[in-house]
Amino acid sequence: MSKARNISALSTVEVGATTDQTKADLNAIGVNSGRKNMVINGAMKVAQRGPSFTGNTSGNRFTADRFKAQLGSAGTFTFNNSSTAPEGFSNSSHMNCTTAFSVASGTYLLFSHDIEGSDLQQSAYGTSSAKQMTVSFWCRATKTGSLSVVVRQPDASLRMFSKNVTINTANTWEKKSVVIPADTGGTINNDSGSGLQIAWWVNGGSTYGGGSEQTTWGNQTHTNKYTGTLNIGASTADNFYLTGVQLEVGSVATDFEHRSYGEELALCQRYYYKVLGLMSSQSTRWLSGYQHITLWHPVIMRANPTFSDSGGSSYTIFAEGATDTPSGQATIQVSSKEVSEVYLPSSHAQKNTFVRFFSTSKFYEFSAEL
Amino acid sequence: MENSTAWITSCKLQNSGWLVNGTMSVPNDPSNRDCADVLQWIAEGNTPAPEFTDAEIAANAQAETNATHQAYLDSTDWYVTRHAETAEAVPEAITLARATARAAII
Numbered sequence: 001m002s003k004a005r006n007i008s009a010l011s012t013v014e015v016g017a018t019t020d021q022t023k024a025d026l027n028a029i030g031v032n033s034g035r036k037n038m039v040i041n042g043a044m045k046v047a048q049r050g051p052s053f054t055g056n057t058s059g060n061r062f063t064a065d066r067f068k069a070q071l072g073s074a075g076t077f078t079f080n081n082s083s084t085a086p087e088g089f090s091n092s093s094h095m096n097c098t099t100a101f102s103v104a105s106g107t108y109l110l111f112s113h114d115i116e117g118s119d120l121q122q123s124a125y126g127t128s129s130a131k132q133m134t135v136s137f138w139c140r141a142t143k144t145g146s147l148s149v150v151v152r153q154p155d156a157s158l159r160m161f162s163k164n165v166t167i168n169t170a171n172t173w174e175k176k177s178v179v180i181p182a183d184t185g186g187t188i189n190n191d192s193g194s195g196l197q198i199a200w201w202v203n204g205g206s207t208y209g210g211g212s213e214q215t216t217w218g219n220q221t222h223t224n225k226y227t228g229t230l231n232i233g234a235s236t237a238d239n240f241y242l243t244g245v246q247l248e249v250g251s252v253a254t255d256f257e258h259r260s261y262g263e264e265l266a267l268c269q270r271y272y273y274k275v276l277g278l279m280s281s282q283s284t285r286w287l288s289g290y291q292h293i294t295l296w297h298p299v300i301m302r303a304n305p306t307f308s309d310s311g312g313s314s315y316t317i318f319a320e321g322a323t324d325t326p327s328g329q330a331t332i333q334v335s336s337k338e339v340s341e342v343y344l345p346s347s348h349a350q351k352n353t354f355v356r357f358f359s360t361s362k363f364y365e366f367s368a369e370l
Numbered sequence: 371m372e373n374s375t376a377w378i379t380s381c382k383l384q385n386s387g388w389l390v391n392g393t394m395s396v397p398n399d400p401s402n403r404d405c406a407d408v409l410q411w412i413a414e415g416n417t418p419a420p421e422f423t424d425a426e427i428a429a430n431a432q433a434e435t436n437a438t439h440q441a442y443l444d445s446t447d448w449y450v451t452r453h454a455e456t457a458e459a460v461p462e463a464i465t466l467a468r469a470t471a472r473a474a475i476i
Contacts (some may be wrong), residue, residue: 058379192401193401289430289433302401303399303401303402303403304397304399304401304402305397305402306394306395306396306397306402306404306405307394307395308393308394308395311393328462329392329393331384331385331389331395332384332385332387332395332397333385334385334386335387335395335397366404367403367404368402369403370403
């Protein structure tokens with residue numbers, strides 16, 4: 001018996017349709033897996049923005065870093081990072097309907113995750129060597145029905161693939177997987193833009209539904225996005241959870257690749273980070289009326305970030321025994337992927353000072369999200 | 371969903387980018403998602419407000435004037451101190467310049 005056959009005998013995972021049994025078995029038991037998961041924060045461990053957003057009637061909320069709940073003007077929802085999770089996980093992204101709605105044409109409800117193009121080059125999309133990929137995830141809902149997994153390629157005019165997945169038992173964690181076909185006609189640029197967007201549609205109006213599953217890659221067809229039956233939001237009893245998201249090359253959903261919190265946090269900070277609570281920095285008076293702070297980002301960010309100040313005056317400028325409170329919100333003077341220069345409006349005349357937040361809820365945030 | 375501009379309620383020029391909704395400093399970097407939204411908002415026919423209003427420009431100029439003259443007064447205070455302690459006169463040119471500086475500060 002060959003080594004491959006021995007390994008095959010060890011596999012306890014059912015192998016899907018593939019022409020390479022040995023490779024599938026190796027994948028199934030995690031051999032040669034390396035850094036297989038192209039999803040960042042798939043276990044929803046990192047939630048710098050949350051943990052909870054209540055009263056949402058429209059817009060986008062990050063229930064975990066890199067995972068966005070998107071709501072198109074339908075009902076009212078709480079979006080949060082939940083501690084309800086399947087065995088082996090500690091967190092999930094959660095949507096909870098607090099006001100039910102009747103679906104209108106343009107309504108939508110989904111979770112989405114964007115992956116940077118440079119992290120997807122192993123898929124070889126757009127070449128004759130394009131590979132299949134598999135997205136797997138754990139989900140749970142308060143009712144049975146099907147949700148629609150939609151994958152799009154932003155570099156190829158949002159070329160699209162969609163497949164429904166059925167939740168068989170209410171209030172029970174179920175692991176699902178979808179094999180995404182190789183796309184020789186697709187495009188994923190080797191750059192820092194979004195190369196692939198995965199979305200989990202759990203409700204949608206006629207603008208985004210009424211069509212059929214689009215199980216081969218093709219032009220974006222809006223009506224093929226939500227063809228499921230789950231309809232989260234039809235009742236205030238409706239809840240939906242998502243975690244354990246993994247995208248890997250191949251046609252087999254292997255075990256989830258767990259990463260440490262610190263490692264996952266650093267990966268997330270490329271897209272967003274928050275300076276929260278005790279921030280202390282040297283500052284310098286530049287023009288009259290301004291103090292200047294230099295903040296080096298913890299990791300090189302994906303793009304020059306957007307800066308936001310949480311507002312309020314919960315910080316103090318110290319200088320030679322005297323203090324001052326900034327007279328307004330901080331703004332950015334210059335910003336790059338590596339460093340940002342923050343300006344604080346202040347009448348403090350001292351030139352060499354330092355600035356400290358004194359509220360645990362005060363924060364600066366930097367965003368370079370996809 | 372695709373780029374949306376619905377979240378932009380106000381936008382004005384700021385340094386090399388824009389101040390959006392009064393709290394967000396958005397850089398002029400098309401790979402920044404918020405920047406892409408602002409550029410789309412402009413393409414839809416909207417125009418960012420100027421970085422400073424006329425009143426703000428005047429206030430900033432006065433603040434600079436105040437700072438410059440206050441610095442001069444600080445740097446020549448020692449003449450006054452010396453006069454008080456030793457009776458040595460403050461040079462007339464210094465006295466005149468200090469008066470001008472005091473008058474300029476509002």
